[in-house]
Amino acid sequence: MKTLLVTGCAGFIGSNYCRYVLKRHPDVTICGLDALTYAGNLSTMEDLEATGRFRFFPGKIQDEVVVNGVISSQAVDTVVNFAAESHNDRSLLDAAAFIQTDVAGVFTLLEAVQRNNVKRMLHVSTDEVYGSATESSFTELTPLAPNTPYSASKAGGDMQVRAHHIAYHTPVTITRCGNNFGPFQYPEKLIPFFITRLLDHKKVPLYGDGSQVRDWVYVDDHCSGIHHALLHGFAGEVYNVGSRGECTNLEITKRLLELLDRPMEMIKFIEDPRGGSHDRRYSIDASKLQSIGWQPEFEFDKALEDTVRWYVDNQDWWRAITSRDDYRQFIERYYGRYLGEDL
Template sequence: MRVLVTGGAGFIGSHYVRTMLSGGYPGFEDAEVTVFDKLTYAGNLANLAPVSESPRYRFVQGDICSAEDLDAALPGHDAVVHFAAESHVDRSITGAAGFVLTNVLGSQQVFESALRAGVGRVVHVSTDEVYGSIDDGSWTEDHLLEPNSPYSASKAGSDLIARAYAKTYGLDVSITRCSNNYGPYHFPEKVIPLFVTNLLDGEKVPLYGEGANVRDWLFVDDHCRGIQLVLEKGAPGEFYNIGGGRELSNKELTEKLLEATGRDWSYVENIVDPRGGGHDLRYSVDHSKTAALGYAPRMTFEDGLALTVQWYRDNRAWWEPLKAAAATARS
């Protein structure tokens, strides 16, 4: 079995790769893995250092928007797991074009190249943000799509392109939609790693408004196990929600992060949400369809958060250069 992973040097993709190459997915212990990544600001080969010496690992630097790059890498693979995407809501609001280009056109190029190469199986990794915001209950996979940010709209577009390639061209592609991930190796612009690293350094953290926004939190390993189940058992053209089953308001999350780092509310700065209408109030997914494949989250939020905070305590050499580079880029 040969698996190509786009965006495999990013946060979630690298976890998937590390797990597969460490024998974490039964039946795939001998799988060969090709990581295909452009190495933008969020792609980091250090994320793959624990498995970089594996004889089953190969890295290709390439752009999913380039048919030439994809056609050089894809032939001979049995499956593609497509993580590569622009993924930060705030960045999409200040520059939407790159998100549409990468997430919509780039995904279409992946699916088209997979057809040309005769790849037998594809999983397209997406987000619950395509559904918009929900006041009560939880989204099922057939819920209306109402994306509110350029990021979520671009991911909704890529989801529909994936479905079209299944229906029109017979591509064996399934689509996953996850809730908010957290865990080690998470790029420190996202809320949990940003807050953890700021608090470890004795710096304040920015809490939008009163922190009323609610998210369902999913440990990255649980997410990747769900993706693997969909790879093995998912149906062509079908959508599968992957949730963590633990909803927290941003205020509740901040309280837990303060406690985990030994800080108090004097380290919190309430700021006006710069995202306006692009900021959804509540996300909540019903993952019963994926549960029917055998999925269930294993990591409790408290245990996962403790593990994550400790990882950032122990791995300053990984995140300090990333934050320094980001600060330089802003100045």
């Protein structure tokens, strides 16, 4: 691995993965490709560019001219795909971009990997493709049963990966992880959305009774899982990434209230906008990845505390987003009728 193409590098996990790799591999250069949608930020990549081993290319993964141009001109030998429309709630309002990026974009990348003889590709997917867990945890053999346009589009991308490997022996591996948290996460996702609102003394909207269970993973554990699967996993295989971080949304919210010293009254229980499509529980069995030598490192409470501290210390970063018109319009459109005067 000498020259890595990381797509979605201006987003949350993609940028953290670039940091992870640049720190551990002084001989590796990263080409970052990102369409800079509402979720991508130039400011998120400032420290990456300062290393001198990261070069940014603006563009969409479904644009074959751009993708082939970067791969061939930069002699890319490895591709890691993070680029995606990634927010469930937005997919319920308008799913078209999800299909374009999460399905067609993945296909374009696979074609480019094959055409340019790229040595290895890793496609980053999600546990949400499995739908809702009942008693047991998701293994890689759990049937795909997505329940939202977002998770269905990710499942569509995974199927393109599977078919490409079987039909053309494309050297590609999939990872599927649970809900991530950590620095640089766009403040529409539960943890940063709640932290940033609580810092501004605004109430936080909790869907239903808050009993939905999510399997939380600190972003650096996700990055190390992806990297381990890339270096040590087999092409054509799927590896779940998880650290046994199951927790209800209510429990997580209470922890955030404690960490920020806010009262329980700051929770506003609202009707669940996702209705029947809201998965009750996610639970990941990561033993397959562990069987090839990977282990999560981070302890949940400490990682959550560090994340809260990051948002306290980096208000310029997130306030530049929350003060934007498009951010305010989304929050108003999605939560307006539930939050009323607490918006």
